[in-house]
Amino acid sequence: MIVPYSHLLLLxxxxxxxxxACAVVRRNLIMILIGxxxxxxxxxxxxxxxxxxxxxxxxxxxxxxxMAVAAAEVAVGLAxxxxxxxxxxxxxxxxYNLLKG
Amino acid sequence: MTLYGSIFYLLSATVLxxxxxxxxxxxxxxxxxxxxxxxxxxxxxxxxxxAPFLAVLEVxxxxxxxxxxxxxxxxxxxxxxxxxxxxxxxxxxxxAIVLGTISFSIAAAMVFxxxxxxxxxxxxxxxxxxxxxFLFQRYWFPVEIASFLLxxxxxxxxxxxxxxxxxxxxxxxxxx
Amino acid sequence: MKTVLFFLIxxxxxxxxxxxxxxxxxxRRAVETIACLTVFGSLCMAILAxxxxxxxxxxxxxxxxxxxxxxxxxxxxxxxxxxxxxxxMVTFVSFLIHLYSVSFMREDEGYVRFFCYLNLFVxxxxxxxxxxxxxxxxxGWEGVGFCSYALIGFWYSDEVKAAAxxxxxxxxxxxxxxxxxxxxxxxxxxxxxxxxSINGQATSLSSSMATALGFLLLxxxxxxxxxxxLTVWLPDAMAGPTPVSALIHAATMVxxxxxxxxxxxxxxxxxxxxxxxxxxxGAFTAFFAACAxxxxxxxxxxxxxxxISQVSYMFLGVGAGxxxxxxxxxxxxxxxxxxxxxxxxxxxxxxxxxxxxxxxGDLRRRLPAVFxxxxxGALSLGAVxxxxxxxxxxxxxxxxxxxxxxxxxxxxxxxxxTAFLTPLYAFRLFFVVxxxxxxxxxxxxxxxxxxxPVPRLMVWVLWPLAILSLLVGLLNFPGMFSGExxxxxxxxxxxxxxxxxPVSPGLERAMQIGSGLSSIVxxxxxxxxxxxxxxxxxxxxxxxxxxxxxxxFVGFYLDRLYQVGFVRPYREVARFLWExxxxxxxxxxxxxxxxxxxxxxxxxxxxxxxxxxFYLKMILLGFTAILSALAIGWYFQSA
Numbered sequence: 001m002i003v004p005y006s007h008l009l010l011l012x013x014x015x016x017x018x019x020x021a022c023a024v025v026r027r028n029l030i031m032i033l034i035g036x037x038x039x040x041x042x043x044x045x046x047x048x049x050x051x052x053x054x055x056x057x058x059x060x061x062x063x064x065x066x067m068a069v070a071a072a073e074v075a076v077g078l079a080x081x082x083x084x085x086x087x088x089x090x091x092x093x094x095x096y097n098l099l100k101g
Numbered sequence: 102m103t104l105y106g107s108i109f110y111l112l113s114a115t116v117l118x119x120x121x122x123x124x125x126x127x128x129x130x131x132x133x134x135x136x137x138x139x140x141x142x143x144x145x146x147x148x149x150x151x152a153p154f155l156a157v158l159e160v161x162x163x164x165x166x167x168x169x170x171x172x173x174x175x176x177x178x179x180x181x182x183x184x185x186x187x188x189x190x191x192x193x194x195x196x197a198i199v200l201g202t203i204s205f206s207i208a209a210a211m212v213f214x215x216x217x218x219x220x221x222x223x224x225x226x227x228x229x230x231x232x233x234x235f236l237f238q239r240y241w242f243p244v245e246i247a248s249f250l251l252x253x254x255x256x257x258x259x260x261x262x263x264x265x266x267x268x269x270x271x272x273x274x275x276x277x
Numbered sequence: 278m279k280t281v282l283f284f285l286i287x288x289x290x291x292x293x294x295x296x297x298x299x300x301x302x303x304x305r306r307a308v309e310t311i312a313c314l315t316v317f318g319s320l321c322m323a324i325l326a327x328x329x330x331x332x333x334x335x336x337x338x339x340x341x342x343x344x345x346x347x348x349x350x351x352x353x354x355x356x357x358x359x360x361x362x363x364x365x366m367v368t369f370v371s372f373l374i375h376l377y378s379v380s381f382m383r384e385d386e387g388y389v390r391f392f393c394y395l396n397l398f399v400x401x402x403x404x405x406x407x408x409x410x411x412x413x414x415x416x417g418w419e420g421v422g423f424c425s426y427a428l429i430g431f432w433y434s435d436e437v438k439a440a441a442x443x444x445x446x447x448x449x450x451x452x453x454x455x456x457x458x459x460x461x462x463x464x465x466x467x468x469x470x471x472x473x474s475i476n477g478q479a480t481s482l483s484s485s486m487a488t489a490l491g492f493l494l495l496x497x498x499x500x501x502x503x504x505x506x507l508t509v510w511l512p513d514a515m516a517g518p519t520p521v522s523a524l525i526h527a528a529t530m531v532x533x534x535x536x537x538x539x540x541x542x543x544x545x546x547x548x549x550x551x552x553x554x555x556x557x558x559g560a561f562t563a564f565f566a567a568c569a570x571x572x573x574x575x576x577x578x579x580x581x582x583x584x585i586s587q588v589s590y591m592f593l594g595v596g597a598g599x600x601x602x603x604x605x606x607x608x609x610x611x612x613x614x615x616x617x618x619x620x621x622x623x624x625x626x627x628x629x630x631x632x633x634x635x636x637x638g639d640l641r642r643r644l645p646a647v648f649x650x651x652x653x654g655a656l657s658l659g660a661v662x663x664x665x666x667x668x669x670x671x672x673x674x675x676x677x678x679x680x681x682x683x684x685x686x687x688x689x690x691x692x693x694x695t696a697f698l699t700p701l702y703a704f705r706l707f708f709v710v711x712x713x714x715x716x717x718x719x720x721x722x723x724x725x726x727x728x729x730p731v732p733r734l735m736v737w738v739l740w741p742l743a744i745l746s747l748l749v750g751l752l753n754f755p756g757m758f759s760g761e762x763x764x765x766x767x768x769x770x771x772x773x774x775x776x777x778x779p780v781s782p783g784l785e786r787a788m789q790i791g792s793g794l795s796s797i798v799x800x801x802x803x804x805x806x807x808x809x810x811x812x813x814x815x816x817x818x819x820x821x822x823x824x825x826x827x828x829x830f831v832g833f834y835l836d837r838l839y840q841v842g843f844v845r846p847y848r849e850v851a852r853f854l855w856e857x858x859x860x861x862x863x864x865x866x867x868x869x870x871x872x873x874x875x876x877x878x879x880x881x882x883x884x885x886x887x888x889x890x891f892y893l894k895m896i897l898l899g900f901t902a903i904l905s906a907l908a909i910g911w912y913f914q915s916a
């Protein structure tokens with residue numbers, strides 16, 4: 001017996017909240033992506049805990065896929081940031097307001 | 102409090118602290134370093150929770166590949182640290198703090214109100230062979246899809262990363 | 278008999294229908310011929326019916342209109358001596374006036390509309406005269422009101438004339454409400470809408486019910502016949518063409534009110550208070566109208582007030598219980614008033630549509646025929662013996678005097694004063710119009726433009742009317758002069774017609790001599806007051822006569838009272854509702870409600886700021902909201 005399952009869930013929730021705060025607050029595009037990574041990681045933690053709780057391996061498999069998707073997403077996201085930097089010379093989120101109106 | 106339990110609390114404290122620090126740094130590089138530390142802690146947590154293979158993968162893929170990629174891009178783009186004043190900082194963080202607190206309290210209430218979440222987590226380990234067998238017996242198709250996804254991401258990143266001018270001829274060749 | 282009555286009523290309707298449908302496509306002569314021929318056909322039918330009728334009344338159903346349970350509305354006709362005489366008079370006078378109109382409206386372009394309405398009016402009036410079913414009567418009653426409105430406001434492009442038509446319609450409508458209520462009462466009490474059966478069962482009414490019905494019928498008659506307090510529409514109604522004034526406001530529509538009272542006399546006879554009210558209304562209105570007529574300057578307005586006064590005499594007669602007297606006066610008035618109006622039309626056209634009598638004059642040389650004809654009418658109106666008006670008015674005065682109730686003496690005194698005023702204003706009119714000779718007055722039309730000749734048809738039509746108005750006294754020559762009282766005998770079997778109260782022959786003779794002498798004396802007095810050399814036609818300012826003159830001229834300020842008391846508040850309320858509530862409230866309210874939409878969308882615009890950080894914040898907010906919704910749902914589920 002390690003810990004009650006609820007403690008693990010709470011840890012995952014707090015981590016998820018921290019990641020969300022980072023994504024919402026920071027204006028740098030790279031920091032926003034970092035926040036997304038934190039959120040994904042927290043979700044993976046919850047999955048592993050669930051897998052242990054129910055003694056089934058599906059949770060761990062899903063964490064594997066989460067990691068794969070996170071990797072792909074980061075690759076494309078960072079490529080986009082590079083592209084944007086070349087186009088407009090800034091990685092400030094408030095700089096891009098062409099959708100205004 | 103058992104041994105495993107105390108290890109768990111220690112590790113979770115580390116992870117939390119590292120994440121908080123990562124979030125609040127002005128330099129992007131500092132944030133990435135702290136985040137790597139956080140991921141190390143998470144990997145150890147995975148090991149504790151009976152997923153050794155995933156712990157290794159966490160270190161290799163997450164802390165290794167993804168964060169290193171972040172570092173590459175940060176240095177390539179020459180990201181400058183943001184200037185922050187105290188008043189502005191509070192106004193910036195306030196909505197997130199408020200909403201985060203609300204969400205956390207609701208989630209906590211939900212978690213603790215359900216008696217099924219009080220179930221104990223037994224210390225069991227799933228070796229890589231079990232995981233691999235399970236994965237390729239039951240989830241072989243999503244594995245193929247995931248590899249396909251990675252291929253697409255590769256092509257997309259390649260395309261987005263090309264420079265103007267030189268990429269014109271290359272693009273025409275590829276398109277035809 | 279049924280066919281005769283059917284054609285009598287519906288021929289003019291056919292004429293109106295033809296003109297409405299095809300009038301504008303037919304040549305002018307054809308339209309005029311159709312109009313006159315249909316009324317002539319009605320006249321022939323009326324004569325036929327008169328000759329072949331039995332002495333007591335008969336009810337003839339023409340055809341069923343609709344019927345629901347007890348309520349049946351059939352177009353049925355009650356033909357008794359009263360309605361026979363009335364129908365004869367209506368068709369005869371209408372026919373003459375149609376002929377006159379052909380010539381009078383010769384230069385007017387709207388002649389199709391005119392003749393259509395005129396025919397329609399004759400139809401409606403015949404319906405009122407002959408109807409047995411109360412709903413059929415109401416149809417005719419309303420039809421008469423509508424045609425009067427249409428014909429008064431015939432030249433509607435002039436706002437004043439159109440307003441006069443509206444005024445007539447609204448005021449008679451006030452009376453029509455009472456008739457509607459009375460019809461409702463009749464149906465509730467008798468379960469039957471037939472006048473003849475109601476009259477037959479009239480004795481079953483309680484006295485208070487009869488009084489209530491009597492007052493309702495009186496109010497309806499007051500509206501239609503322009504008695505106090507609803508007199509104000511008739512002088513303004515002179516805005517219509519003169520044939521209209523002659524037909525509607527001399528001979529037919531204004532007599533419809535008193536005719537209604539005569540028809541329902543068995544009901545009224547049960548209630549002495551209502552009879553007293555009728556007589557009182559008659560006496561006061563007669564006096565009021567005679568005073569006003571004395572001060573008017575417009576030739577048609579003098580005749581209008583005179584009509585009001587003479588119809589009041591009929592009210593007085595019926596109020597005293599004498600149907601024969603009322604009918605007698607109705608007939609003689611119809612003849613001489615129509616004659617006077619038509620002759621006035623000749624004079625008006627001769628003076629280039631001039632209405633002011635002080636701008637006319639010297640017509641004895643220029644229009645001699647009209648001169649003699651007008652004189653005949655004036656003699657009859659002024660009740661100069663031995664002409665028609667004298668006998669009819671005298672019979673009414675006798676009936677009022679001999680009534681057992683003491684209040685009737687006071688009414689008699691008022692009627693006598695009015696009888697003094699009547700020849701005064703009648704001959705004032707005659708002398709000023711025909712005899713005055715201005716050589717030094719400015720504005721005299723003759724010096725400016727000359728007198729137009731009057732078409733022969735217009736004058737020719739007046740001769741039968743003149744003869745009738747002079748000789749109508751023979752209809753009911755009083756017995757003491759060794760004459761047969763034909764009319765009284767003829768009307769003896771009309772329901773409710775009681776013989777008048779007995780009087781001593783000496784009293785009767787004294788009254789007749791007295792009234793005859795006074796009429797002659799007043800005629801001579803009028804000559805001295807209003808002859809050309811005497812400028813008493815225009816009273817000098819500052820005298821009592823002048824202030825009286827002003828009071829009479831505006832009709833005792835009755836019109837002004839209605840303006841201030843009713844019309845102006847109503848207009849204020851209407852204006853308030855229009856400007857404040859409708860325009861400000863409703864319209865602007867909608868405008869402002871519409872303005873809310875841009876405000877709303879501007880508010881929404883803040884949401885689309887385009888900034889990424891804002892969008893991310895909103896995503897977090899949405900996530901929190903969903904989470905709380907889930908929590909609440911889950912909480913309520915488990916609780």
